[in-house]
Amino acid sequence: MLDPKYFGEAVGELEAGLKRRNADPALVSRIAELSKSRKALIMQGDALKAKRNQASQEIGALKAKAKSDPAAAAEAERRMVETRAIGDEIKAIDAKLAEVDGEFTNLGLRIPNIPHASVPNGAGADDNVEARRWGTPRQFSFQPLDHVTLGEKLGILDFERAGKLSGARFTLYLGAGATLERALIQFMLDLHTRQHGYREVIPPFMVNRESMTGTGQLPKFEEDLFKTGTADRELFLIPTSEVPLTNIYRDEIIEPGKLPFYLTAYSPCFRSEAGSYGKDTRGLIRQHQFQKVELVKIVEPERSYDELEKMTANAEKVLELLGLPYRTMALCTGDMGFSAAKTYDIEVWLPAQSTYREISSCSNCEDFQARRAQIRYRPEAQGKPRLAHTLNGSGLAVGRTFIAILENYQDEKGRVEIPEPLHRYIEGAPGFVREGSKIWLTG
RNA sequence: GGAGAGAUGGCAGAGUGGUCGAAUGCGCCGGUUUUGAAAACCGGAGUGGGGGCAACCUCACCGGGGGUUCGAAUCCCUCUCUCUCCGCCA
Numbered sequence: 001m002l003d004p005k006y007f008g009e010a011v012g013e014l015e016a017g018l019k020r021r022n023a024d025p026a027l028v029s030r031i032a033e034l035s036k037s038r039k040a041l042i043m044q045g046d047a048l049k050a051k052r053n054q055a056s057q058e059i060g061a062l063k064a065k066a067k068s069d070p071a072a073a074a075e076a077e078r079r080m081v082e083t084r085a086i087g088d089e090i091k092a093i094d095a096k097l098a099e100v101d102g103e104f105t106n107l108g109l110r111i112p113n114i115p116h117a118s119v120p121n122g123a124g125a126d127d128n129v130e131a132r133r134w135g136t137p138r139q140f141s142f143q144p145l146d147h148v149t150l151g152e153k154l155g156i157l158d159f160e161r162a163g164k165l166s167g168a169r170f171t172l173y174l175g176a177g178a179t180l181e182r183a184l185i186q187f188m189l190d191l192h193t194r195q196h197g198y199r200e201v202i203p204p205f206m207v208n209r210e211s212m213t214g215t216g217q218l219p220k221f222e223e224d225l226f227k228t229g230t231a232d233r234e235l236f237l238i239p240t241s242e243v244p245l246t247n248i249y250r251d252e253i254i255e256p257g258k259l260p261f262y263l264t265a266y267s268p269c270f271r272s273e274a275g276s277y278g279k280d281t282r283g284l285i286r287q288h289q290f291q292k293v294e295l296v297k298i299v300e301p302e303r304s305y306d307e308l309e310k311m312t313a314n315a316e317k318v319l320e321l322l323g324l325p326y327r328t329m330a331l332c333t334g335d336m337g338f339s340a341a342k343t344y345d346i347e348v349w350l351p352a353q354s355t356y357r358e359i360s361s362c363s364n365c366e367d368f369q370a371r372r373a374q375i376r377y378r379p380e381a382q383g384k385p386r387l388a389h390t391l392n393g394s395g396l397a398v399g400r401t402f403i404a405i406l407e408n409y410q411d412e413k414g415r416v417e418i419p420e421p422l423h424r425y426i427e428g429a430p431g432f433v434r435e436g437s438k439i440w441l442t443g
Numbered sequence: 444g445g446a447g448a449g450a451u452g453g454c455a456g457a458g459u460g461g462u463c464g465a466a467u468g469c470g471c472c473g474g475u476u477u478u479g480a481a482a483a484c485c486g487g488a489g490u491g492g493g494g495g496c497a498a499c500c501u502c503a504c505c506g507g508g509g510g511u512u513c514g515a516a517u518c519c520c521u522c523u524c525u526c527u528c529c530g531c532c533a
Binding site: 039042043046049053056059076079080082083084086382385 | 488501
């Protein structure tokens with residue numbers, strides 16, 4: 001949710017921002033109109049309520065006097081009848097206001113964040129701007145296999161039986177595959193908690209509608225979510241642990257000196273992938289359920305852009321330690337997510353496709369989520385509460401990291417070398433073979 | 444799944460339908476006193492919306508939503524959450 005000033009005096013900025021994003025500018029005039037009539041109704045209603053409050057008070061005084069004074073009793077009676085009419089008027093205005101306010105809120109919740117000034121203009125992924133690049137893609141002396149072929153040959157991935165269990169876009173990790181996935185999770189969490197200062201959290205994997213609204217998945221993107229719960233209870237499976245982590249502080253005022261919060265969590269993520277039929281249907285790239293280690297920061301506004309750079313570096317560090325080449329893209333206005341004011345995507349090199357693929361997305365949402373979720377902090381002991389800034393980033397998508405390791409570290413025999421930082425997590429596990437200082441995944 | 448109890452300001456905890464936005468205690472902030480501190484005493488402190496250049500005015504908020512009433516923290520309905528006991532369970 002944007003600052004209400006964008007629906008009133010700063011409506012021009014909103015219009016410009018939405019235009020940059022290629023969003024529907026028709027929204028702007030509608031919300032501005034609603035904002036205006038909302039304020040008018042509030043003024044009318046409040047004036048009447050003030051009148052009624054005063055009358056009620058006077059009636060109270062008259063009633064107190066009425067015991068000894070019959071004239072006061074009659075006067076009270078007369079005033080009550082009179083005031084009842086004000087009540088009817090208030091009721092009518094409140095009903096109108098509820099209608100206008102409902103539409104105002106509903107529309108307001110569907111308007112995306114305004115891009116930061118530093119975000120390049122563009123229509124889609126092709127207009128993203130490369131910020132930096134790390135590592136050199138390996139030269140293969142043989143034709144590298146893709147992770148599907150490799151994984152099935154090694155017996156560590158089974159897409160067919162997963163289909164039997166749950167349908168398309170699900171995967172079974174088996175044996176050394178499951179161990180490698182788990183090792184990656186452990187490695188990422190250890191790095192972020194021990195080196196980067198994040199606090200580890202295991203959040204609920206199902207959340208309520210308020211939480212989904214707080215981070216911006218609802219109301220606009222309900223079809224992207226898996227809904228669950230019971231007949232009398234609605235819950236959603238989280239599409240990312242950004243949702244529970246950011247919502248931890250929903251409706252709270254954080255006391256002075258507590259910020260910043262750095263949080264990290266491993267969680268499965270569930271996405272319906274509606275609208276992506278036929279896209280990335282092969283392999284692990286786009287699944288209904290995948291594993292992710294998430295980074296979330298809640299910070300003071302002045303620091304949020306520095307924190308975004310640091311968070312992006314924290315995610316990049318994972319790839320550097322694993323020796324996986326990547327490039328970091330500053331997303332253009334047309335490719336950014338709903339809640340973000342600025343986003344970096346980190347893309348890892350996948351040799352089988354000779355391409356960089358997204359493995360992390362790090363965003364500063366500024367106060368967009370904080371306003372929806374009412375995440376505030378008190379700058380100093382007696383100070384007024386302010387909205388915090390929230391950031392989130394993948395640190396990293398585990399399944400895609402798994403793909404990158406398989407594809408980048410394969411040899412001509414179809415084995416996969418395990419990068420050194422993972423050794424301590426898989427040492428001695430079945431399906432791995434030590435050879436000098438190297439460990440190979442052999443299935 | 445069954446039975447019961449509860450939800451009030453940072454915390455604890457009062458509150459016959461009528462100056463209750465809310466007593467009191469603790470905590471917090473400012474001051475007096477003190478060499479300094481503590482204690483004591485005095486004073487101040489909620490959040491959001493709307494109007495106003497401002498001082499300030501006004502509305503709403505006692506778990507959420509709805510209702511009764513001239514008037515609701517207080518009465519009614521409903522939902523959510525918490526706690527206790529029984530049952531079941533990783």
